[in-house]
Every structure is written in structure tokens, then in C-alpha cells.
Amino acid sequence: MMERPRILAFDIFGTVVDWHGSIAREVDAMKLGVGGAEFALAWRAGYQPAMQRVRSAELGWTRIDELHRMILDDLLPRFEITHLDETQKRHLNRVWHRLDPWPDAVEGITRLKSRHVVCTLSNGNIGLLTDMAKRAGLPWDCILSAEVFRAYKPDPATYLGVAGTFDAAPQEVMLVAAHHDDLAAARGCGLLTAYIERPHEFGAARPKDVSPRAGNTLHCASLVALAEKLGC
Amino acid sequence: MMERPRILAFDIFGTVVDWHGSIAREVDAMKLGVGGAEFALAWRAGYQPAMQRVRSAELGWTRIDELHRMILDDLLPRFEITHLDETQKRHLNRVWHRLDPWPDAVEGITRLKSRHVVCTLSNGNIGLLTDMAKRAGLPWDCILSAEVFRAYKPDPATYLGVAGTFDAAPQEVMLVAAHHDDLAAARGCGLLTAYIERPHEFGAARPKDVSPRAGNTLHCASLVALAEKLGC
Numbered sequence: 037m038m039e040r041p042r043i044l045a046f047d048i049f050g051t052v053v054d055w056h057g058s059i060a061r062e063v064d065a066m067k068l069g070v071g072g073a074e075f076a077l078a079w080r081a082g083y084q085p086a087m088q089r090v091r092s093a094e095l096g097w098t099r100i101d102e103l104h105r106m107i108l109d110d111l112l113p114r115f116e117i118t119h120l121d122e123t124q125k126r127h128l129n130r131v132w133h134r135l136d137p138w139p140d141a142v143e144g145i146t147r148l149k150s151r152h153v154v155c156t157l158s159n160g161n162i163g164l165l166t167d168m169a170k171r172a173g174l175p176w177d178c179i180l181s182a183e184v185f186r187a188y189k190p191d192p193a194t195y196l197g198v199a200g201t202f203d204a205a206p207q208e209v210m211l212v213a214a215h216h217d218d219l220a221a222a223r224g225c226g227l228l229t230a231y232i233e234r235p236h237e238f239g240a241a242r243p244k245d246v247s248p249r250a251g252n253t254l255h256c257a258s259l260v261a262l263a264e265k266l267g268c
Numbered sequence: 269m270m271e272r273p274r275i276l277a278f279d280i281f282g283t284v285v286d287w288h289g290s291i292a293r294e295v296d297a298m299k300l301g302v303g304g305a306e307f308a309l310a311w312r313a314g315y316q317p318a319m320q321r322v323r324s325a326e327l328g329w330t331r332i333d334e335l336h337r338m339i340l341d342d343l344l345p346r347f348e349i350t351h352l353d354e355t356q357k358r359h360l361n362r363v364w365h366r367l368d369p370w371p372d373a374v375e376g377i378t379r380l381k382s383r384h385v386v387c388t389l390s391n392g393n394i395g396l397l398t399d400m401a402k403r404a405g406l407p408w409d410c411i412l413s414a415e416v417f418r419a420y421k422p423d424p425a426t427y428l429g430v431a432g433t434f435d436a437a438p439q440e441v442m443l444v445a446a447h448h449d450d451l452a453a454a455r456g457c458g459l460l461t462a463y464i465e466r467p468h469e470f471g472a473a474r475p476k477d478v479s480p481r482a483g484n485t486l487h488c489a490s491l492v493a494l495a496e497k498l499g500c
Contacts, residue, residue: 101435155398162410162416162433163433163434163435166387166409166410167385177401177402178394178398178401178411179410179411183433184394184416201393202395202398
């Protein structure tokens, strides 16, 4: 039996909130003449390459809000969207602050909060995560972000940064995520890991393989299932 | 009529929580043979000098938890307390994580949260502020700290850091504090300011002058009074 982790650190995009569905719905509602689902996938596809420019020091420290905007400014002409003014572009870019949680997220996190410190550990910036939490009712004890550690996951400074923030040993922290690469990097730093199944992260039309992999401490169908496994 | 501030950033020690009363009570309960009130004042008296060693770069970046411990290690022999073991010293040092809120704090912040982003802006470290909030039920949207900005108040990087975190202009942020020097530094950066009267910050036996000073945007008897002034 594992020790109960004192701190649960949650990945956000895809794990706690449905970025694909939220962006697809908002883009479709804007009637831009493009498919929202396709637009969401293209925007997200720019995410890792943009962060890689920061990781490689081609760019200095740059928040995700700004990286999202750089990707958007590249996408709009590719999708032949030419009529948005600056105010509309700024509003659209902040759709990442307005992502809807998966249906189990608020209940699961609320239950987990009763016996654990629950915090974010996202590459999203602090302002984005704060706006999202306030709108969606996500009851974090603390918002931690790559922005606090000035490094993007999977840099060890992020996972070890959570432990350091709470004066904890790595094995007192569990990373909760829907992505095996994030979990593997956390495990490499000594953290416990919980994989959450999000088969429709990329949309119902593109189901994702969510089968268990060796190495994770827990494998759960939802955040409510994680709460049950941890006795919350 | 001022613009409504989008973000309220709260000083913590003395403004939201009663450090003096909380520490005095805990030290008295330990029956160490010293007066809790006197011990609390002596511990707090070491606070600004310790931060000054960081500000002056005599020390590298050091969290308040560690500064509190350095001060405590100096205080214990001065008060002729020689029998505490390491576990007891660690526990006592973390009394700063267990400070009780002033009676109006939870209600005031909860009401203000309905129409504003409410965050901390304290020299206390993130882990300390998170533990405190969880224990006391302080419903922050976000915990910001000198630790995020790697600078102690009154460094402008802290006040402007709050605005930058939320992509806000300085005048969209209001600092809420019981200390005129903190508020004056925030005002110098363009923030709005609300002074909160805490006449017994240093104990009922040592009442503090809480008369209004020119320059503050608002002057309030409590955090509930601030909520009422802001229509929350």
C-alpha cells in the first residue's frame, strides 16, 4: 500500500478541462466559416512547438497567453479568417481562459480537497488558470504553474518545484494527468502518478488510446474515481 | 467615482490574520515559561531585518519559513528556552502557517470574491499561505507571494507583478493592507489602495494608531466594511 500523497498536483488542459470541445463550440458559434473541431486541433498542434522555442531559449520566458496568440496569428490567415479586429482576436485568444471542465472535475477535486492539498501544475499561466478556476468553480488550494518556476513541463524544475513549494519529499506529491509523457517525467523525479482516462480529449471523432501503462501508481476513469480510490 | 478594481490583492500578516494573538496563544499553551505576547513581538521584530538581508543580497533568495526559523533559533536562547528538540522547533516555526483570521476576514473576502479576483500579496511563502488558507477557510482565487516574484515587498516587482500576472493595468489592482508603508509603495506603482484598521495588530495592550492618512483610495474598519464600500 502506498503512502497517501499529501499533495495532488493536476495537469489541466485535457485532464481537468475539455480544451477541444470548448474551443470547437466557441469557434463554431462565431460562424467564422471554419470547422471548430478542426480549428481547435490546429491551435493545439502549435502548442508543443511554441513551448519548445522557450525551452530551447530561442525565445526568452514567454507566457502561454502570448504563445497562444502567436499561434493564432499564424492560424487565422491559414484558415482564411481575415476580418477579425484586435479586440476580437484578443477575446478569441482568451478562450483558453474559458475552457469547460469535464463533468466529473468539480466533484472529484472538491472531494479530493477534503484530505489533500489540491493544486494545479500546468504550463498555462497563472492568470489563465485563475480565470478558468473562477469561471468553472474549480476549488484549488493553490494555483501553481510553469510561470512560477519559469520552466515548462516536462522540465524537472516544475515537478520538483511543487515538492519544494510545500517543503515535501517528491514521493509526497502525486501528479494527476491524462498524458503518459507528463506522468513519466514526474515519475522520473520521484513523484507518484495517477493516469486519468480522457478518451475524447481530441474530440469524440478521434478517440484516444487510454489503456493502462506500467509505472503509474494509479489508473482511473475519472477524477471522481480517483477520489474513491483515495478514500475521499 | 473610481473605476472598480478588477483585482484585490491582500496583505496577510496583520491585515487578514492575527499573527500576534495566534502566536501568543500557542506559545502560552506550550508553557515554556515565557510570555506568549512578548515572544510574538520579539519574533515579529526580526522579520523586517531578516528580509532586509535578502533585499540587500547579503542572503540569496530565502523563503519566509527559513527566515522565521533563523529568527527563532536566535530567540530561543535569548528567552532561555533550551529543551525543544528539532521536531518541536519545526512545529513551532510552522505556527505562522496556523494563524487565525480576524473575525471579519472570511466573510469579507467571500463577499469580495463575488465581484473581484481576490488574491494574496504577502511576503509569506506559497506553502505557508496555502496551509493558512486551507485551515482558516480563506477562499482565495489565487495565492501570489513574494516567492512568485522573487522579491520582497515593498519592491515594485511585487505590486507590478500582480498587475502583470493578470494582464492588468496597475490601476485595475487594489492593494488591501493594514500598513501605510505597504500601501504607499503600491500607490507609487499606480495601484489603488485600501487601508484596513487593525488597532490590535500588536495586541490589545499596545493599540496602534489607525487614523486615516491622505492618499489611500479607501479607509475601512474591516474587510466586511470594504465589501460594503465596493457594493459586494
